[in-house]
Amino acid sequence: MFSFFKKKPLPPAVQPEVAAPPPLPEPATPAPEIAAPSAEPAPEATLDPALLVPELAPRFEMPAEKSGSSPLGWLRNAFGGKPPAEPAPQPDAAAPVQPVPAPAPIPTPATPPAAAPAPGPAPSWKPAPEPAVDFPAAEPAVAPARKGWLDKLKAGLRKTGSSIATVFTGTQIDDALYEELEDALLMADTGVKATERLLADLKRRVKEHKAADPAAVKGLLADALTDLLTPLQKSLVIGQYTPTVIMVTGVNGAGKTTSIGKLTKHLATEGASVLLAAADTFRAAAREQLGVWADRNTVEIISQEGGDPAAVSFDAVSAGKARGKDVVLVDTAGRLPTQLHLMEELKKIRRVVQKADATAPHEVLLVIDGNTGQNALAQVRAFDDAIGLTGLIVTKLDGTAKGGVLAAIAQERPIPVYFIGVGEKLEDLETFNAREFAQALLS
Numbered sequence: 072m073f074s075f076f077k078k079k080p081l082p083p084a085v086q087p088e089v090a091a092p093p094p095l096p097e098p099a100t101p102a103p104e105i106a107a108p109s110a111e112p113a114p115e116a117t118l119d120p121a122l123l124v125p126e127l128a129p130r131f132e133m134p135a136e137k138s139g140s141s142p143l144g145w146l147r148n149a150f151g152g153k154p155p156a157e158p159a160p161q162p163d164a165a166a167p168v169q170p171v172p173a174p175a176p177i178p179t180p181a182t183p184p185a186a187a188p189a190p191g192p193a194p195s196w197k198p199a200p201e202p203a204v205d206f207p208a209a210e211p212a213v214a215p216a217r218k219g220w221l222d223k224l225k226a227g228l229r230k231t232g233s234s235i236a237t238v239f240t241g242t243q244i245d246d247a248l249y250e251e252l253e254d255a256l257l258m259a260d261t262g263v264k265a266t267e268r269l270l271a272d273l274k275r276r277v278k279e280h281k282a283a284d285p286a287a288v289k290g291l292l293a294d295a296l297t298d299l300l301t302p303l304q305k306s307l308v309i310g311q312y313t314p315t316v317i318m319v320t321g322v323n324g325a326g327k328t329t330s331i332g333k334l335t336k337h338l339a340t341e342g343a344s345v346l347l348a349a350a351d352t353f354r355a356a357a358r359e360q361l362g363v364w365a366d367r368n369t370v371e372i373i374s375q376e377g378g379d380p381a382a383v384s385f386d387a388v389s390a391g392k393a394r395g396k397d398v399v400l401v402d403t404a405g406r407l408p409t410q411l412h413l414m415e416e417l418k419k420i421r422r423v424v425q426k427a428d429a430t431a432p433h434e435v436l437l438v439i440d441g442n443t444g445q446n447a448l449a450q451v452r453a454f455d456d457a458i459g460l461t462g463l464i465v466t467k468l469d470g471t472a473k474g475g476v477l478a479a480i481a482q483e484r485p486i487p488v489y490f491i492g493v494g495e496k497l498e499d500l501e502t503f504n505a506r507e508f509a510q511a512l513l514s
């Protein structure tokens with residue numbers, strides 16, 4: 072049901088000279104357990120075209136050969152184009168890991184024809200100019216599933232939005248209105264700089280449009296907020312690398328494992344083969360929690376009791392490469408940015424993952440709890456400075472009065488927000504859209 076995929080055309084099949092990874096120096100730990108999925112393979116998922124909303128769907132880069140008559144055909148094919156009777160790939164003999172047993176037949180939807188990714192630095196969060204293909208316009212205006220999500224988003228943001236919305240219940244556009252609005256934005260944890268910017272932008276728009284009543288000003292605020300938030304709106308790219316290695320970080324309890332579980336489900340539903348790495352080797356409950364998501368989604372998981380999280384990550388990426396997985400999701404232990412030794416550990420995981428795949432990690436995501444407001448912004452800064460973030464997942468926006476923090480992030484550190492969460496259920500994680508968010512906040 073997700074519409075976040077953004078497939079890049081695969082690079083020409085030029086085999087890059089990626090040297091076999093050198094032996095991993097650090098960990099001398101026992102081989103991680105590699106659990107094959109326990110359930111029967113799920114039938115191939117089909118996408119409901121009604122769930123994609125043209126105006127909200129990301130712009131796709133669509134390989135010409137996949138742009139068939141169905142707007143979704145290319146997406147389904149993207150993970151389904153492998154010859155069906157291909158033998159299970161053997162583990163990469165050159166990889167300096169414990170031999171990975173040949174996987175049991177798993178519901179691995181096929182990957183695109185094996186084209187090797189171009190070597191190079193991990194992509195940065197700064198949006199690269201990309202040729203876009205407009206989504207065909209013959210879709211319903213607002214699909215029911217997205218409508219349901221919008222209602223949920225509105226309900227979730229009510230606490231943040233209600234104090235802002237009450238500013239516009241009067242009849243006058245005067246200094247008192249702007250002062251009240253300033254207070255409301257600051258209370259919503261929008262931060263001083265973003266608040267100042269929004270107010271200046273709003274006053275300019277009011278003048279320009281000769282707005283005469285507060286209701287019109289509210290509409291113009293939604294426009295100003297949309298503009299401010301737009302740099303955060305970006306699609307997660309899956310398919311440019313095989314596997315796409317995604318490292319997930321954050322403070323304790325931010326919602327990392329839950330978000331990984333939801334994401335796994337959505338990826339699996341879209342036909343991507345996923346491998347999970349339980350790189351939180353300290354907390355047994357964290358491994359178990361991830362294991363439950365792996366079982367539920369019939370995907371493989373690599374985990375290890377105790378030992379080195381970097382070793383687990385290395386093994387997972389090596390296995391992901393050997394098995395032709397589409398995505399490897401690395402779940403790391405929660406940590407505070409002030410715990411310097413744990414931040415060093417994250418850097419090490421990153422380095423070691425790069426040894427397994429010179430182009431990885433392709434995404435380094437920070438999960439932040441929207442309830443923590445300005446503290447979330449501090450986390451973004453600290454994790455970005457330490458490990459270089461490429462994207463964010465903002466959870467728990469349901470019931471928070473601090474949803475304005477996204478504006479603060481857009482102002483101070485505009486790292487793409489790939490997903491936002493407004494609840495604990497599977498369907499409560501969705502792609503971020505600037506206009507939707509601004510409208511939900513001010514509805």
Ligand SMILES: Nc1nc2c(ncn2[C@@H]2O[C@H](COP(=O)(O)OP(=O)(O)OP(=O)(O)O)[C@@H](O)[C@H]2O)c(=O)[nH]1
Binds near residue numbers: 493
């Ligand atoms: N209300 C709400 N709860 C959420 C959301 N996302 C996650 N949670 C809940 O937050 C709690 C913590 O989630 P986890 O996924 O365990 O967090 P974590 O970051 O992996 O935690 P550690 O492994 O301890 O660092 C769980 O009870 C989740 O159900 C959300 O969007 N809204």
